[in-house]
Amino acid sequence: xxIKFTVLIFILFGIRxxxxxxxxxxxxxxxxxxxxxxxxxxLSSVIVNSAVLPTEKPSFDVKSSRRxxxxxxxxxxxxxxxxxxxxxxERRIQKENYEKAEEKENxxxxxxxxxxxxxxxxxxxxxxKLSSLDNDNYSVGEANFIVENAYFDNxxxxxxxxxxxxxxxxxLKRKMKELKFDTLSNSAKNLMLFKFLSEDMNIKGKxxxxxxxxxxxxxxxxxxxxxxxxxxVEKGSGQCHSMPLYYLILxxxxxxxxxxxxxxxxxxxxxxxxxxxxxxxFGIRLYKVRSPAKQxxxx
Numbered sequence: 001x002x003i004k005f006t007v008l009i010f011i012l013f014g015i016r017x018x019x020x021x022x023x024x025x026x027x028x029x030x031x032x033x034x035x036x037x038x039x040x041x042x043l044s045s046v047i048v049n050s051a052v053l054p055t056e057k058p059s060f061d062v063k064s065s066r067r068x069x070x071x072x073x074x075x076x077x078x079x080x081x082x083x084x085x086x087x088x089x090e091r092r093i094q095k096e097n098y099e100k101a102e103e104k105e106n107x108x109x110x111x112x113x114x115x116x117x118x119x120x121x122x123x124x125x126x127x128x129k130l131s132s133l134d135n136d137n138y139s140v141g142e143a144n145f146i147v148e149n150a151y152f153d154n155x156x157x158x159x160x161x162x163x164x165x166x167x168x169x170x171x172l173k174r175k176m177k178e179l180k181f182d183t184l185s186n187s188a189k190n191l192m193l194f195k196f197l198s199e200d201m202n203i204k205g206k207x208x209x210x211x212x213x214x215x216x217x218x219x220x221x222x223x224x225x226x227x228x229x230x231x232x233v234e235k236g237s238g239q240c241h242s243m244p245l246y247y248l249i250l251x252x253x254x255x256x257x258x259x260x261x262x263x264x265x266x267x268x269x270x271x272x273x274x275x276x277x278x279x280x281x282f283g284i285r286l287y288k289v290r291s292p293a294k295q296x297x298x299x
Contacts, residue, residue, distance in 0.1 A: 119153050126150035141165060141249040148228045156230065164233065169253040171203045172196055187273040189256035193247055212237040244269050 114120055129146050142158065149156045172192055173183065181188040195201065197211050214237040220227040229246045232238035238246070244260055244267050251258045258271040261280075270280045 119150075122150045122154045125154060140245070140252050144229055144245055144249065148225075148230050151225060151228070152230075161230075165249060165253050169250060172250070172254060175201065175203055185274065186257050186271065187279070189254050190251070190258055190271045190279065193250055193254065193256065193258075196250075197243065197247060209236055211243060213243075214239055240266050240268065 126146050126149070130143060133143060141162065145156070145158050145161055149158070175196075176183050176188065176192050179192075181192060183189075196208070199210050201208050211232065214226065214235075217223060217226050218239040225231050227239065227241045229238070229242045229249065232242040232246055247269050248258060248260055256271070258269050261268050261270050268280065270278050273279055
């Protein structure tokens, strides 16, 4: 290997390093050709061995142009890298802020799971039933029963509740005819409901007692079922949560149009009469509301 390398060096050195032809056995060296009639100095070129070489440099510098192109491309690449790094940093900061906010929220609202507690299964079932209802066409009575029944571990009978509701509405229709109310009038239907909930009356030979407001644990802090329609129907007393709901349940079965309305710490019923005036039921009296500043006693 060393021999080959030495030979290679020798060959290269011989090609590059020997500048003249050696004198072999006294043979004279060839004399280079000299043009005895040189061209005038004003010519733009010099003739050497029949080759024409320009004496002036070209005006277009190829190497300089390439350097400028490379420099321009490098600047563009650096600028693009900076933009990409800026975007990546913005995404990183956004993700970091989101994770911090999520961590803070979880620290506040991450309650322990109660899925193993007794009765929880009933609420999951209630949620599934509510989710399956048609949002545009559902029964207020059924939806309210599902919620309340979950509290009782789904042991109540909806068929029994619905039968009681239908029986009550049947008696109300009979009472409307007895009082000569227009059974097709929305105002008359709502007036009948109001009288049924707020007055004592005789229906089919039986005395119906007006509902009472239950001031004892009306917020349901000790017993949540105190706020239920189920308790109102059974005990004949309720508050501003169960009374309006029961009104709507009966109105739905009676075919009356009424709406649940809210005020601070209060809910109530309102409906529109034939004169397109809102009638407000506060549970004691009915009011015709013409404007926020003016209202007349309806009954």
